[in-house]
Amino acid sequence: MADGGRQTFIVGPIFCFWLIISSSGCFQASEARADQAKNLTTPLSFEEGWAELQEAFTRATELNGSIFRLFTSDEYIRFYKTVYEHCADNHHMSAQFYEGYKNFFKEYLTSKVLPSLREKKDEKLLQELVRTWSNFKTTTGWLSRFFYYLNRYYLPFTKQPSLRETSYLSFYKLVYGEVNDQVRDVLIDMIDQEQEGGQIDEALVKNVLDVYVEMAEGSMKFYVKDFEEALLKDTARFYHKKAVGLMTIDSDDESMRKVKEWVEREREGTSYLKVSQKKLLQVSEHELLTKQVIKEQHEEKLQSRALMADE
Template sequence: MILKYIPLDEGMMIMDEAIVKAKKIIEGYPETKFSGEEYQRFYECVYFMCTYHSSNEKTMQLYEKFRNSLEESIFSTVLPTLVNKQGANLLREFVVIWSNYKLMARWLCRFFEYLDRFFIPQHIELESLNGISFSCFRDLVFKKLYCRLIEAALTLINQEREGQQIDCVLLKNGLDIFVEISDYKGVNYYEDFERIMLTEISGYYSRLASEWLLHDSSAEYVQKVFWCLNREKQRARQYLHPDTEVKIVQVVRYHLLDQIANKLMEKRQAENSGMVTDYQEILSKYAGMSLQEGSSSTSPEEWLSTLMANSAHIC
């Protein structure tokens, strides 16, 4: 390829064309395409500006232009779109704009690719183009909205737990972004969300355990536990990370079984005076399992099936 001299002002104007068109993607036109001729023109512009002179001055200005183009898009389009949204509306807009932002950034990374191939490897203190794309969105958008996004996700989960219909695909897509952004810099935002969610689940099932012990028979209590465990497993498989299912089951079992084992046996004893020996033995064997034993070969379903079968026999 014959080197071509491109003055700084002219080169920057050419790249402004690329940036303006790429921004249309994040403005709501994800179908925006670049022709092969356009791609070649923008790529060669960066290439010639980087290689014609030995000085790094123009190259560093191109590097900063790439970053500034992302930041400007965030401040002019992304944040104004999201800042006043709440709940499911916030999560829905967030999922769409993250997808469009990645597409826009992918095109810009291709146009400025020569920086990644030549300039950045010579300056180890500089972040890669893909790294800049992630860090800009993470620091300027995700961190700013993180608490509201958690609140939106938890609200949907609680609504679904209470029997309302929610958009499970939307919830999964939103939580997948938590994982996706976490993977890049080692800060696990999904784990932070998971801790908050498990704390809420603990409080929820602790309250339910008290209510059920007060108002339901021991057999009804066991049936409700069985139903809750199955529903929580189904719920986790719909929109949560695979590792979360085990943790939720452990929390539910702890609050509905381990914590109240003695009270449940006392309730059963009051219902079946003098006929609780077998029941107590089963309950002591299975319900007394610690959280560390939650991954044993005895599944919650097996435990409950055995318990319900024996309680039916005693009756």
């Protein structure tokens, strides 16, 4: 409608509705931008970030045996992002997250893993150890992915062990430190049984021995210190008894036949002790052949005395 050169528009209900919606959308967009600006200036807290990771910790310890089905790619990104956003360029926060990572494994090992091992004995103990170690590796694998930022930047900069080494050392100190004597004794008893001609679960023995090596990330230091040294001493005792038994055999030919048989058996070795085969062979030869030489020398002295008496 025209009024003195001015135009007046009648605003209908549809236009009013559109105006309200548009204004509301603009207001929400403004709020979102304000929230973003606030997030950029408000420091993130360790407590909030750590709370966001509790789901990851819980699920990583409730394993179904498959590392590939535990978390989806979206979940992985979400947990990784939580660590990254809190720790990136924040040395103090990185230190807190690393300390939390270590404390989580300490609590998990002492409250979950150790109780399951303490109630087992003999081969059941070995089986439980293999099972818990396998699950522990999976747990470590996932959590080290979520905390990758620490592995990539913070830990090398501060010259501290990697995430995997940190968790593996926790397992070695807290778990193996308590059960190793039992585990080692069961292993050696099984090996002695096989040396006497018995049947044992060789695959189980091998899997347990692999744990020693894997805990040290491929190094043989735990295997040598915590198992092989005791194995060599036991092998020496085993063949010492055998050699003493040879002293009662009158026939030198029969004695040497048995010595060769035992040495050859040790030379052939078993698949799970290949890494110690050379040392085991040296021990067995020393015990068997030394005693055989002593026996022969003793017999020669007796013969010499007999000849002197005849003269």
